[in-house]
């Protein structure tokens with residue numbers, strides 16, 4: 001009996017210039033380039049086993065068998081990878097996140113990156129990082145940026161209509177901190193995928209952002225290359241506000257910010273006025289990220305941990321890309 005098994009570990013990434021809107025929903029081609037920071041501390045570990053002993057694909061996340069959308073997205077992705085490898089064995093997928101799932105903390109990014117890398121290894125597919133980014137993109141767009149560590153850009157469509165990611169700078173280039181602030185572990189009203197589709201179809205702000213996003217990307221590349229933290233933080237914050245304005249002007253209105261988000265945004269501004277350089281960014285969950293420099297991280301964390309509505313903080317450094325590991329989950 002043929003059995004092939006592999007395990008991969010992936011870190012999520014925090015979008016500094018966000019991916020928001022698709023040109024092609026099936027191929028997952030984004031409307032704009034995006035730039036992110038792959039972080040350490042948060043991770044997804046996934047073991048994939050393809051075997052003739054399985055009669056169907058099965059997906060377990062954090063010890064629970066998944067059904068519905070999470071399962072069907074994983075099965076669709078496994079089928080893509082199987083056809084790439086010309087194999088047809090079913091698979092068992094066991095995945096563990098060390099952080100809350102579907103709470104706007106990029107679990108689909110690390111989830112699909114780990115799934116893609118482990119599956120390719122198990123299927124005997126030898127792929128470059130660029131090729132892995134193009135494959136994992138089909139599972140979830142933002143996962144393409146988690147293939148690489150450090151600062152990463154996702155190119156919307158390069159030569160031959162290829163859309164892939166590349167590393168702008170490795171994790172040692174620019175030592176910044178991303179403090180993840182968790183308010184409560186909650187599921188969202190709309191998935192990111194649905195929200196992106198609704199806002200592309202209904203928000204009059206979408207084109208406005210596309211008109212300026214190239215200049216934001218340019219500023220972000222410069223900020224990273226020149227290690228200009230002020231420029232990085234200001235640009236990330238401005239892009240975050242633009243993306244959430246698109247969400248707010250969609251029909252139905254998509255609001256990912258809760259009271260705690262607004263209060264923490266105020267706190268970030270107060271910190272800055274007091275000489276502590278910090279900037280915020282928020283994805284599609286109620287939780288948020290505070291970007292800062294290493295010398296301020298402990299003080300900000302102490303302040304946050306005294307706030308009753310803050311459940312947890314996790315200080316992340318720039319992290320590694322997705323890698324194969326030896327310890328299988330089953």
Ligand code: DP6
Pocket residue numbers: 014015017018019020028034108109139140141142143192193196283284
């Ligand atoms: C707000 O990659 O989760 O986090 O491609 O539909 O799976 P799909 O979407 P996903 O979107 C992430 C959106 C974001 C911004 C970003 O990560 O760039």
